[in-house]
Amino acid sequence: MNREQSTAIMERSAFLLPGGVNSPVRAYGAVGGSPPVIKCARGAYLTDEDDNALLDYVCSWGPAILGHAHPEVVGAVQEAAASGLSFGAPTQKEVDFAEAICARVPSIEMMRCVSSGTEATMSALRLARGYTGRDVIVKFNGAYHGHADALLVKAGSGAATFGSPDSGGVPADMVKNTMVAEYNDLEALRELFQREGSRIAAVIVEPVSGNMGCVPPVPGFLAGLISLCRDAGALSIFDEVMTGLRVASGGAQDLYDLQPDLTALGKIVGGGMPLAVYGGRREIMQKVSPLGPVYQAGTLSGNPLSVSAGLANLRLLTADCYDQLELLSARLEDGIRAVIDTGKWPCTVQRVGSMLTVFFHVGPIRNWQDASQCDTTAFGKFHGALLEQSIYWPAAQFEAAFLSVKHTTDDVDKTIVAIANAMKAASS
Ligand SMILES: Cc1ncc(COP(=O)(O)O)c(C=O)c1O
Incomplete structure (x- = not known):
């Protein structure tokens, strides 16, 4: 994936904004690498400054439940x-x-x-x-x-x-x-x-x-x-x-x-x-x-x-939206669980409605004592491998991924395949 423009912009911003960002998690400190710089977004997709289309599971850290630019x-x-x-x-x-x-x-x-x-x-x-x-x-x-x-x-x-x-x-x-x-x-x-x-x-x-x-x-x-x-x-x-x-x-x-x-x-x-x-x-x-x-x-x-x-x-945001989100999110959760079970990965997936986390620790995760056992290095590799496959996943283990009503079943199925690949990359 070409990241030339994003990298150049982040180099400029590093002199001007602490960590090159206006809110810490955006700097990718928890996962390594440099973040894509976003030019625009529509529906479930972001476009970065190198014109890469990224399937968005951050949804602006929650707000974009209707997708971008409705x-x-x-x-x-x-x-x-x-x-x-x-x-x-x-x-x-x-x-x-x-x-x-x-x-x-x-x-x-x-x-x-x-x-x-x-x-x-x-x-x-x-x-x-x-x-x-x-x-x-x-x-x-x-x-x-x-x-x-x-x-x-x-x-x-x-x-x-x-x-x-x-x-x-x-x-x-x-x-x-x-x-x-x-x-x-x-x-x-x-x-x-x-x-x-x-x-x-x-x-x-x-x-x-x-x-x-x-x-x-x-x-x-x-x-x-x-x-x-x-x-x-x-x-x-x-x-x-x-x-x-x-x-x-x-x-x-x-x-x-x-x-x-x-x-x-x-x-x-x-x-x-x-x-x-x-x-x-x-x-x-x-x-x-x-x-x-x-x-x-x-x-x-x-x-x-x-x-x-x-x-x-x-x-x-009608009742139908929540029904649709539940179906879609359950499909993603089930797909990820099948990937974890098949690969016997030491991971767990937890979801409520359209918020979900893949933890790099066997579950259940009930509190911070459990969550802090997660393998954050493996998560960093997982995140990087997802980004290489054009999946924009939250850049920290201790965040939730979000779905929007603009995500489709095709998007979700594509994500499950990408997650299976990323799990392999995380274990290497
Ligand atoms: C549960 C919760 N409360 C409060 C906040 C703070 O909100 P803001 O970032 O808009 O100040 C956040 C931000 O992520 C949050 O997740």
């Missing part, structure tokens, strides 16, 4: 742009958008638009602290909720302990109220609540973990988490930035029939434009400024282009 979404943005890019004032479209979100996700009675998933989770946590008057927050080992200081924390030495900073530039003081527990371990969470329950403002969880690869919740874990929070007067926050509108029309809470106190949405809600949401019970949301004492604001929040793209996306 004419109705693009048209909605063009129409909105012609009327002005940003007003910093109320618009009818943001109200239409809020109505559409609340209808899809009934636990959200009132909401705020922000511009990124990071802002959504950070604001939801501030609100939880303001509402409960408590300081401690609990997150799970291996989960990612954006790059707010208090969330860049790694687990301490024991289970369910206070963590330490997981990034330079985060003072220990900023994470001293963040506790880290093991995902899918309800017993450990129960013990934590017995010990610290009266100090806990909120537990934030990716209801299906996507940031240690795709790890589904074990039965009872999420419901147990919600009731532990309720009993202790703490809030449950579902970070559905990735799973919202992805694993089901109303997100993971729809799939598992649960009602968290607060929810963060991002990625798909903006249809590819910078837009995210936090929201939940009205009584809690009424604590947000200007109604209440919890401050949160944004110059571009509810931007008319973003909410127009989001509205068009919501309109197009």
Whole structure:
């Protein structure tokens, strides 16, 4: 595959952008090699600067569930742009958008638009602290909720302990109220609540973990988490930035029939434009400024282009889309499992809806302790071999691949063949 143009552009960008990128995973540090530089995209395919067509399983890290450049979404943005890019004032479209979100996700009675998933989770946590008057927050080992200081924390030495900073530039003081527990371990969470329950403002969880690869919740874990929070007067926050509108029309809470106190949405809600949401019970949301004492604001929040793209996306994402995605994703999962079984590869595939991960470790993968056993070197070779076959797979072991409604059964079948080849390359 010719990569001349991409390589030349990455050489230029290396002088200007840290790692040559505007977000770390794009630099291919976890898999080696240099990334293709993308020129344009349509449907399920990306075109790079060397005019290679790449079958896309990254989908912009989630948002492109309808495929790239859907004419109705693009048209909605063009129409909105012609009327002005940003007003910093109320618009009818943001109200239409809020109505559409609340209808899809009934636990959200009132909401705020922000511009990124990071802002959504950070604001939801501030609100939880303001509402409960408590300081401690609990997150799970291996989960990612954006790059707010208090969330860049790694687990301490024991289970369910206070963590330490997981990034330079985060003072220990900023994470001293963040506790880290093991995902899918309800017993450990129960013990934590017995010990610290009266100090806990909120537990934030990716209801299906996507940031240690795709790890589904074990039965009872999420419901147990919600009731532990309720009993202790703490809030449950579902970070559905990735799973919202992805694993089901109303997100993971729809799939598992649960009602968290607060929810963060991002990625798909903006249809590819910078837009995210936090929201939940009205009584809690009424604590947000200007109604209440919890401050949160944004110059571009509810931007008319973003909410127009989001509205068009919501309109197009019908129940049929989810049926289609389920069939297609199950076909991919089954095909990969057959490849693993036939080759007796020490791997496992895990999927929820149209998010899926091939782990280079025998499963099941239930939490970060399991995921961290993966052979990331083998994954790097697997990734490189897929790219050589024009399959654009997420460039890190601990990410989920996504499908869009524009992927076809032919695309999926072609991918299964490529994965069989890539497994061989990974073992060499
Ligand atoms: C579950 C989850 N929460 C929050 C975020 C942060 O979102 P953003 O990158 O829009 O700030 C991400 C990003 O990948 C995510 O996967």
